[in-house]
Amino acid sequence: MKTIDLTPLYRNSVGFDRFASLLDNAFRAESASGGYPPYNIESLEENNYAITLAVAGFTQDELDINVERGVLTIRGERAKAEGKHYLYQGIANRTFERKFNLADYIEITGADLENGLLTIKLLKRIPEAMKPRSIAINGQPRVAPELEKSVEEKNAELV
Structure with missing residues (x-):
């Protein structure tokens, strides 16, 4: 390890x-x-992501998706095929559990199962309190340089 x-x-x-x-x-x-099941992690656009797992043969009822304490867990449990006698079985028919650690402020917005692919959509929502902001020194608000120019131009127009 x-x-x-x-x-x-x-x-x-x-x-x-x-x-x-x-x-x-x-x-x-x-x-x-x-490595089972195989998966992709995509960045769709700013703050939007998707995790896609190849879960061929699993139905919606055999899949379970949970989020707890910042960990996304996907479980698949196949029902046993009764009365089938395989000469060769190359298609995976096994239970799996796949975990993903999520960063702070990541929310699951939905999940779709289509053509054997399970896609889980994620969105990163940063609270306003966590976004960058300017801190006033001695109670004086700081004016951004580009705003400072426009203030000077407006004052020149008034004179």
């Missing part, structure tokens, strides 16, 4: 305590899952 020394990160960062456990869990989950 791989280990990563994150000591340099902790010297310059605050609040990334969860980072080491995320990396550790990612390495452990990848080796345990054996």
Whole structure:
């Protein structure tokens, strides 16, 4: 199993305590899952993402999607085929569980199952309080340089 020394990160960062456990869990989950089912992660446009899993043969009732504490879990459990005698069985007919760690403010907006592909849509919504903002010094609001020009131009017009 791989280990990563994150000591340099902790010297310059605050609040990334969860980072080491995320990396550790990612390495452990990848080796345990054996790559089944295969999946894609797409960036559709700004703040919109999709995870697509190849779940051929699974019905909607055999799939379960849950989100708990920032972890998206997709489970598939096939019903046993009664009375079938296979001479060769090359189509995977096994239970699976695939987990994805979600960043803060990622929301699941929907899921679709079509042509053996399960697509889960995600959206990143950053709260207004977390968006970049300018901080006033000594109670004086800071004016952006481009706004400063337009204020000077307006004052020149008034004179």
